[in-house]
Amino acid sequence: MDFPRLGLGTMGIDDPDAVTTAIDLGYRHLDTAQIYDNEAVVGEGIDQAGVDRDDLLVATKLWIDQLDRVRESTVESLDRLGLDSVDLLYVHRPKGAYDPESTLSAMAELRDDGLIDGIAVSNFEIGDLDRFADVLGEPPAANQVEYHPLFQPEDRLEHAREHDYPLVAYSPLSGGEVDTVEPIVEVADRHGITPEQASLAWLLAKGIHPIPKASSREHLEANRAALDVELTDEDVAAIDAVEREHELYPE
Template structure:
């Protein structure tokens, strides 16, 4: 199977000059041996983008899976995130993440939530410093509003490369998508299945027409919107199925019908 991270049509540029694979593997709620095995299976299946976080408690297992996989570090895009209550401990948090992952840097480091509901300008300045030190190749945010992103940009001159938010056809928000893109921010969607109704008749009909599962249709919808998607599973068969979305395309009317689910 083709490695996702190695296909030029399956990556999107980041504002700082880097690139992020459109399809990654999420590890939320995976712990211990389960996290290790799922990450190994994902790398074997062809994923080259792994998403973790300090708060997930699985960075060590993700790092071990990467080392044991035999896949070169430079071929894998690694994201981790800082919890909002770690404000003031940014550098130590990232250094602890790198030690657990067993890497010299991460490809993307995110503020996991707006700290205290604010944009967290001081914390963002620390993120910029860690990027300048080479510990994070790109920096971004998660669960931020457009106004909060603007506050960071106006205060520091540095715009987040990514905004990772809950996203699926049922959360489709054209204003948010266009707003991020106009600012040079890549939208990355998490919980694509938890945020969806996999039994919805429109989704099931499109899936049946393509001989795919509703979950595969959702992944494909993200890719065609050029929105990064990070499906998670602990089951090997589903991990493999979620990357098996490159042999078909959704028609414009199907994309529109899926977009409309967000207005239902």
């Protein structure tokens, strides 16, 4: 399947009905992680929705204390999700028990065995990405990073473009601060949309795949509506030039 342009971030979601509602509304990329402690919730939401499994891109992440027991930990995640495989398995951070050779080789074995489809990374910087390529001889299936108008790691975007893999943006709404940023509010007003929709549309225009977290139908629908927004080059440049910076999840 094509990589969905916009997905659902599930950190903090503890109700499977929210996941089911998202799927019913057209979300096809569902992102969870071991550290979120809600893989079972996401799995139940998927089961309730009753859609064809092949129509979903399901991702989870190995936490930093599980990177030396990749197979065992992945099987535990699959059990919680109630799935035979996931489409993306991420190294959540290149920290803790992470050893590029052993961790990535173990993930490659999982891919060979059909338990995962893609080996992905999260919070990787350029040196980490280069080491990934050295070990596996290929780029990651995706790199998921904090990316929003108040934190723009352009080096990761350029690397993703150069090596032709998706860049996935978590916290794409700047932790709820986008409605306080004047250039974003001005873009939103020009298009008759919310600042949150303007932020998502900006990421989409740059070819980034945002995964905003939402649990109510209203917010899920509002985020999806950003897919129909077409920003001008001037709009994109205005948000690119935002001078305020606030990294929500620094190392």
